Amino acid sequence: MDSYDKELEQKVPDFEEKQDTHSKEISNLNISSAAYSTQIRGWKQTVGIIAVAIFVIGLWELLVRVLNVPDFILPPPSKIIVALVTSFPNIYQHLLFTLAELVSGYLIGAAVGLIMAAVLTQMPFIEKIITPYILILVTTPTIALVPLLMLYWGFGIGPRIFAVALATGPMVMINATTGFRRTDLAKIALAKSYGASTFQIFYKIRFPLALPMINVGLLVGGIFGLITAVGSDMVGGKIGLGNRISYYASLARMSNFFAIILLVALIGISIWIIMTIVGNKTTNWSE
Amino acid sequence: MVKDIIVENVSKTYDSDRGPVEAVKNFSMEVEKGDFVAIVGPSGCGKTTLLWGLTGLHPFTSGKAIILDKIVDKPRQSVGIVFQQANLLPWRNLIQNIYFPLEIMGKNIKEYKSKIQDLIKSVGLDGFENHHPRELSGGMQQRASIIRALSFDPQILLMDEPFGALDAYTRDEMDTLILELWEKTQKTIVFVTHRIEEAVYLANKVYVMTARPGTNSAIFNIDLPRPRPEGITMEMRYFNIVAEIKRKIVEDVEKQKKEGKYKSQAYSTIT
Known part of the structure; x- marks a missing residue:
C-alpha cells in the first residue's frame, strides 16, 4: 500500500523544504495560480x-x-439593472433551478474526485493507468455530452447534475492528486518514527499537505461546474439561467439578457469568494 | 552497567543508479544506560545511515542492532529522534507539534502535560506555545523538535546532526542546552555530528568512523570533567582531544587514499 515505504527504506530524506516542486504539472491551471x-x-x-x-x-x-x-444591440448598465429588478420574480425560479443543479452536481463531483484522488495516489500503478482517462475527462468539455444525456434521461435536472459532476470531479481529482503526491518524506519519516499507521499518516500528514492543492481543485471545479450548469440549461428544457440566456437572446431583449449574465457572473464571483475564504481559513499556515 | 544499545557488525548497502553503494560496513558499538555517545567521521561516511538504521525506519542489510534488549526491526516508543531539520508540521502550532507523537501513539496528553511544560520552560520556549513554526527562528524550531522527541519520555534519544542547519552562535547555545537537558533527564543519547569540537564537548565517548564504507576507526573516551566547566572549549586539554581525533580522521583518509579506496564526496549521495 505505502508507495513511500520502499523509498523510505532506501534513502534518508533530504530535509530541504519542498516548495511547490510539483507546480509545473498540468493540473495546475493558470486559473488556480491566479x-x-x-x-x-x-x-x-x-x-x-x-x-x-x-x-x-x-x-x-x-x-x-x-x-x-439601440437597446437590442447594447443596453446601458442602468437599463440592465432595471430589467434585473423588474423581471426578478420571473427569473427567480430559473436561478434556484440552476443553483440546485450546480450545488448538487458540485458536491457529488467534488466528493467522488477527492476520494478517487486519495485512494489512487496510494496505488501508483493503477493511478498511472487511469490518469490518461481522467485527462480526457478534464480536457473534453463535458457540456458536449449533455445532448446525449438529455436523450437518455429527458430534460429534467438529473442529466444536468450528472454533467456538472462530470465537469467538477476530474478537476478536483487532478488537483487533489497533485496535492497528495506532494509527499514530504521527512514528515512521513517523522510520523513513522512514532509508529503511525497508514491512515494516521494520511489524515495527519498527507491530507494537510495536500490541502492547498485541494482548495485549488475545489475552486477551479466550481467554476467549471458553473460553466457546465449554464451550458446544460441552454441545450434543452425550458428552465434554468442558461435557458433564459438563449430565450432573451432570441427575442433580442438585451437588457434582460445582460441581467441574466450579471446573475451568472455573481454566482461565479461568489464561488471565488467562498473558496478563497475556505482556503485562507484552512491553509493559513502556508506561504 | 546496563547496555541500552548494542550494535553488532551492522552493514547497509543502498541501491543507486550507479549500482549498489556500501554506506556502512561492519560497524559495532555499545552504549550504556544514561551515556552520551557521539559519532563523528568524514562527510559521506554513513553516520546518518547508521543512526537511521537504529531508528528502525531504515533497516540494516546485515548485522544486529539491539535497543533495550529488543532487536531493532521497527520504530519503538522507547526511542526519540531529532532530525537534521526541525521538521515541524507547519499547520500545527508549537504545542500541537510537541503533542504530535503522543497523538500518534494514542497516549493521554494530560498525563504528560506538566512534564512537557517543564521541558518547554527549560529551553525557554514558554510563551510561544501558540506560535506557528514560520513565526519561530531556526533555533527555536529545533528546540521545539527536541522537546517533541522527549514528549513521550523515551529512554533513548537519537540525534542526527541536529544543529547542522543552525548558525555558529546558536549551535553553541544549543550544545549547552542539550547538556543541561541530558543532565536533567538522564536519557541515553547517541549524537551524530561532523563537528569534532561539538562531539568532544558533549559526549563521554566518541566513535570515529572511516570514510565510506563507514566502519569503526577508533573510540575516544573523553576525559573532561562533568558538568563541563565554563570555558572548557578554550582550554588546552580540550583542544588536545579535538586535535587527536582530527589527526586520526586525517590518517584514515590518507590511508584509504593510498589504498585507492577513498571515494571523494563528489560521489556521495548519502551522508
Missing part, C-alpha cells in the same frame, strides 16, 4: 479596483447614450 495571487491587500488596491469599475460602467453608460446605441 486565484491565489489576486488576494486584495490594502485600501489603495481596493479603491483602485472600485475606481476602474466605476470608470468602465460610467463610460459604457455615457457612450451608449451619447451615440444613441
Whole structure:
C-alpha cells in the first residue's frame, strides 16, 4: 500500500523544504495560480479596483447614450439593472433551478474526485493507468455530452447534475492528486518514527499537505461546474439561467439578457469568494 | 552497567543508479544506560545511515542492532529522534507539534502535560506555545523538535546532526542546552555530528568512523570533567582531544587514499 515505504527504506530524506516542486504539472491551471495571487491587500488596491469599475460602467453608460446605441444591440448598465429588478420574480425560479443543479452536481463531483484522488495516489500503478482517462475527462468539455444525456434521461435536472459532476470531479481529482503526491518524506519519516499507521499518516500528514492543492481543485471545479450548469440549461428544457440566456437572446431583449449574465457572473464571483475564504481559513499556515 | 544499545557488525548497502553503494560496513558499538555517545567521521561516511538504521525506519542489510534488549526491526516508543531539520508540521502550532507523537501513539496528553511544560520552560520556549513554526527562528524550531522527541519520555534519544542547519552562535547555545537537558533527564543519547569540537564537548565517548564504507576507526573516551566547566572549549586539554581525533580522521583518509579506496564526496549521495 505505502508507495513511500520502499523509498523510505532506501534513502534518508533530504530535509530541504519542498516548495511547490510539483507546480509545473498540468493540473495546475493558470486559473488556480491566479486565484491565489489576486488576494486584495490594502485600501489603495481596493479603491483602485472600485475606481476602474466605476470608470468602465460610467463610460459604457455615457457612450451608449451619447451615440444613441439601440437597446437590442447594447443596453446601458442602468437599463440592465432595471430589467434585473423588474423581471426578478420571473427569473427567480430559473436561478434556484440552476443553483440546485450546480450545488448538487458540485458536491457529488467534488466528493467522488477527492476520494478517487486519495485512494489512487496510494496505488501508483493503477493511478498511472487511469490518469490518461481522467485527462480526457478534464480536457473534453463535458457540456458536449449533455445532448446525449438529455436523450437518455429527458430534460429534467438529473442529466444536468450528472454533467456538472462530470465537469467538477476530474478537476478536483487532478488537483487533489497533485496535492497528495506532494509527499514530504521527512514528515512521513517523522510520523513513522512514532509508529503511525497508514491512515494516521494520511489524515495527519498527507491530507494537510495536500490541502492547498485541494482548495485549488475545489475552486477551479466550481467554476467549471458553473460553466457546465449554464451550458446544460441552454441545450434543452425550458428552465434554468442558461435557458433564459438563449430565450432573451432570441427575442433580442438585451437588457434582460445582460441581467441574466450579471446573475451568472455573481454566482461565479461568489464561488471565488467562498473558496478563497475556505482556503485562507484552512491553509493559513502556508506561504 | 546496563547496555541500552548494542550494535553488532551492522552493514547497509543502498541501491543507486550507479549500482549498489556500501554506506556502512561492519560497524559495532555499545552504549550504556544514561551515556552520551557521539559519532563523528568524514562527510559521506554513513553516520546518518547508521543512526537511521537504529531508528528502525531504515533497516540494516546485515548485522544486529539491539535497543533495550529488543532487536531493532521497527520504530519503538522507547526511542526519540531529532532530525537534521526541525521538521515541524507547519499547520500545527508549537504545542500541537510537541503533542504530535503522543497523538500518534494514542497516549493521554494530560498525563504528560506538566512534564512537557517543564521541558518547554527549560529551553525557554514558554510563551510561544501558540506560535506557528514560520513565526519561530531556526533555533527555536529545533528546540521545539527536541522537546517533541522527549514528549513521550523515551529512554533513548537519537540525534542526527541536529544543529547542522543552525548558525555558529546558536549551535553553541544549543550544545549547552542539550547538556543541561541530558543532565536533567538522564536519557541515553547517541549524537551524530561532523563537528569534532561539538562531539568532544558533549559526549563521554566518541566513535570515529572511516570514510565510506563507514566502519569503526577508533573510540575516544573523553576525559573532561562533568558538568563541563565554563570555558572548557578554550582550554588546552580540550583542544588536545579535538586535535587527536582530527589527526586520526586525517590518517584514515590518507590511508584509504593510498589504498585507492577513498571515494571523494563528489560521489556521495548519502551522508
